[in-house]
Amino acid sequence: MRLVRPLHIALACAIVPMLATAAPEPPKTFPSAQEILDASPKSDWHVLDPNNTLYLELASGRVIIELAPDFAPEHVANIRAFAHAGYWNGLSILRSQDNFVVQWGDPDAGEKTAKPLGAAKAHLPAEFTRSMNGVTFTRLPDADGWAPEAGFVGDFPAALNPREHLAWMTHCYGVIGAGRDTAPDSSNGSELYVVTGQAPRQLDRNITIVGRVVQGMELLSVLPRGTGPLGFYEKPEQRVAIKAIRLAADVPEAERTPIELLRTDSATFTAATEARRNRRDGWYVRPAGHIDLCNVPLPARDPTKATAKPR
């Protein structure tokens, strides 16, 4: 029995071998996104900053989160304080709503039995948008229905409204935000959610985004859906225990996970995105000629393996 099935539906990473040919005509093949990544210079990748990296430790493994202090400096500072103090250790994932979000925090938040916030602030300003000043934006040429301009800032999907001179991060798969009550400034970063479904872009500019999962999404996306309202688990024993959430900088180096991300302002990223926008391997009959912001892969890799890989 074959491992890869004959009736599979093909992926962008399918390998299209480059033909070794002496013919004068160039071969009618195009490198795949994976081949473009494999051929990329090391300088197109960057290592995650341990001060902006969270490790969410579950019984099933480690989820790696990159924080976004350029968009949510106050929330990220508070999240670092929570992680440093071990605030989430022993708390739980409380909610999994199909095709929407997974959420964790203190089930007693806002009550007298709530876990003390320690050195973290109880109240923060809303950080829904930021000024475009100082933002390096890599614009995606494809139309976006939700914002005047869509693209990337650093390692994050983002959007711009030049008329309002505002930038914000966008709710794509794996993006993490800070749960809030009705008041816009009612989040403090203790309760976080991650997008597990079709991009809920209607949340953009309505809630503070604090980062995104860069590795381990499959540990969160498979969690059983809660049967209570909004996908909350109805019984405490259904919750998923959080062993720890730590800032990578607080973790001994030997226990850190080596990871590097492709720079979104690199030529490699532009070329790999184009290879996904127009699939030219033999499987595709009609290249789409379009890619949605939330369909653009944001490649991550283990640098210790990547550098050892034959080119």
Added chain:
Amino acid sequence: MRLVRPLHIALACAIVPMLATAAPEPPKTFPSAQEILDASPKSDWHVLDPNNTLYLELASGRVIIELAPDFAPEHVANIRAFAHAGYWNGLSILRSQDNFVVQWGDPDAGEKTAKPLGAAKAHLPAEFTRSMNGVTFTRLPDADGWAPEAGFVGDFPAALNPREHLAWMTHCYGVIGAGRDTAPDSSNGSELYVVTGQAPRQLDRNITIVGRVVQGMELLSVLPRGTGPLGFYEKPEQRVAIKAIRLAADVPEAERTPIELLRTDSATFTAATEARRNRRDGWYVRPAGHIDLCNVPLPARDPTKATAKPR
């Protein structure tokens, strides 16, 4: 401890109570999508046709699938033949790739040990698109990056290209297609996949869509991700057993699941979609003014409960 958390992120179905007031100014509230559905006339809903309904029975419960004979008549006829003969009973879910698809079929397909196809055809034409003739299309006014026009045909998200006079179904969450090999006409409907991630619209017009899941997606979306290439399970024991896939028409009436869907050409559907496009409850600071084709909810309900519900 409250069931619904104070720091929740709000959903469209949050209830905005209508104010009982004698003031001359109308209250500044708008009905939510749920209130619009609750107030809908029975005639805006239709019962699923048992001849176009599949029951995928897993140990965890029943997944209900609506078939789309108007788009893929040959595939749907073959799928009915497979279901009628119990072809999938005892086979397995073979693949779960994070943020992409779950897939099932015969692991030995294409080999000598393959399960016989019985009365079903081994080869079918590609049914990627169809003529616009006879298609009743409810156009979504929102821009779509993937197609000239996006909207709904019957119970399915769909797109049109009037210049080419073509219509096709689109790869939104829960949509089901027929796996194929490199040749466009290499699917026969025995191997099916369902979208579990961000809408992979690049597959539109490249593969035959046969229907969509109308209830029970959460039984498929939580399946552990496969660790082999393309998310295939590496060991046979990791596969998820299919107890049966049956056409509802072949199931005794007492064992069928009552379900009805909101007509996409109804005023209720238009109003509920607008309530999602522009959220006006107190939680939202900025209504999006836009909705993506694959974010539009396609409401289903149990008619025995719906008719008993107080208005």
